Amino acid sequence: MTKFRKIIHLDMDAFFAAVEQRDNPLLRGRPVIVGGPPGTRSVVATCSYEARKFGIHSAMPSTTAAKLCPEAIFINPDIEKYCRVSKDIQAIFKKYTNLVEPVSLDEAYLDVTDVYGPWGSATALARVIKKDVHDKTGLTASAGVSYNKFLAKTASDLDKPDGLAVITPEKAAKFLEKLPIGKFHGIGKKTEARMKEMGILNGSDLLELPLYRLIDLFGKSGEFYYNIVRGRDDRIVQTDWTRKSFGREITMDNDITDLTDIRKILDAQISEICDFLIDNKQKASHLTIKIKYFDFREMSRSVKFPVPTDKFEELSSQCCLLLEKTECGNIPVRLLGSSIQLHDDDNLRQGKRLQEELPF
Ligand code: TTP
Ligand code: MG
Numbered sequence: 377m378t379k380f381r382k383i384i385h386l387d388m389d390a391f392f393a394a395v396e397q398r399d400n401p402l403l404r405g406r407p408v409i410v411g412g413p414p415g416t417r418s419v420v421a422t423c424s425y426e427a428r429k430f431g432i433h434s435a436m437p438s439t440t441a442a443k444l445c446p447e448a449i450f451i452n453p454d455i456e457k458y459c460r461v462s463k464d465i466q467a468i469f470k471k472y473t474n475l476v477e478p479v480s481l482d483e484a485y486l487d488v489t490d491v492y493g494p495w496g497s498a499t500a501l502a503r504v505i506k507k508d509v510h511d512k513t514g515l516t517a518s519a520g521v522s523y524n525k526f527l528a529k530t531a532s533d534l535d536k537p538d539g540l541a542v543i544t545p546e547k548a549a550k551f552l553e554k555l556p557i558g559k560f561h562g563i564g565k566k567t568e569a570r571m572k573e574m575g576i577l578n579g580s581d582l583l584e585l586p587l588y589r590l591i592d593l594f595g596k597s598g599e600f601y602y603n604i605v606r607g608r609d610d611r612i613v614q615t616d617w618t619r620k621s622f623g624r625e626i627t628m629d630n631d632i633t634d635l636t637d638i639r640k641i642l643d644a645q646i647s648e649i650c651d652f653l654i655d656n657k658q659k660a661s662h663l664t665i666k667i668k669y670f671d672f673r674e675m676s677r678s679v680k681f682p683v684p685t686d687k688f689e690e691l692s693s694q695c696c697l698l699l700e701k702t703e704c705g706n707i708p709v710r711l712l713g714s715s716i717q718l719h720d721d722d723n724l725r726q727g728k729r730l731q732e733e734l735p736f
Pocket of ligand 2: 389
């Protein structure tokens with residue numbers, strides 16, 4: 377059976393405006409705009425949902441917003457305050473999993489695939505987190521639950537404010553077919569307009585275009601569009617603490633030139649790297665060697681493994697090949713380093729290792 381990841385995307389509702397309404401009861405239920413005053417060149421940072429009914433949105437000139445809603449209340453942004461609230465929110469997310477990727481002040485992805493607890497399902501856990509955020513900060517968040525970041529992000533936007541939407545693997549294809557093209561996260565306003573001109577109005581229109589055609593039309597992004605309309609997105613939840621590499625380096629007391637000595641030192645480093653990989657049940661996707669010559673010139677050479685590995689022999693023989701692309705053996709060297717990049721899937725396993733997988 378395919379194991380699906382469980383990703384929750386959380387995004388605060390009308391974040392800056394909601395903080396202002398929380399802190400000043402007179403603003404509640406009113407059209408509040410956070411941004412510089414009309415009559416200046418300022419734009420709207422965000423606005424309350426009451427103001428959105430008038431067609432006001434982020435990045436709109438404040439003057440235009442004031443025309444659309446003359447009774448709107450303008451508040452100057454207090455970024456320091458929003459940063460403080462943001463820290464509190466991110467700390468709440470981290471109570472539930474250490475696989476948290478903050479995306480901006482008011483949103484984050486959580487990988488809860490391996491989270492074990494009394495919650496019963498990823499959806500129930502999302503509900504618990506939303507309640508926790510509300511209890512602790514007085515603010516509402518919307519959550520999207522799905523099996524990858526793209527779908528979780530798309531889901532969190534479906535039911536705003538105070539929403540909770542779930543896209544299960546069984547439902548994704550049908551959901552994406554019907555999704556209006558502008559609702560695909562990653563398809564910006566300009567691309568949306570271009571696609572509409574071409575008659576691509578929703579997912580099922582986009583599905584009809586073969587990969588080569590999408591690349592013709594949209595360059596590199598074509599592949600991204602091809603994947604997302606099929607619900608494919610293998611980007612991992614990238615935490616600030618997730619280790620992405622591991623390495624060793626040494627500056628020698630005396631410069632060395634002899635290749636056999638250089639290989640011995642690099643092999644010792646690779647042996648340590650392999651111990652790390654095996655102890656942590658991880659594999660290397662890339663190997664890099666770094667050299668500093670006697671004259672302080674620095675260079676590095678890298679190789680990507682066709683299949684991620686933790687084998688000493690493989691790392692060591694690739695290291696020898698990389699060495700051939702340097703001036704080692706010909707001129708004295710003062711520093712030698714080797715490092716690996718960890719294979720992504722393994723990063724995921726660095727999360728809380730818990731007993732069982734959550735259902736959606
Ligand atoms: P968003 O999450 O995009 O917007 P929001 O939280 O105000 O509203 P919602 O998520 O309910 O649609 O952005 C978070 C904050 O970032 C927002 O409150 C203000 C700030 N921001 C800007 O300053 N300029 C912008 O153009 C955008 C989009 C956001
Ligand atoms: Mg938001």
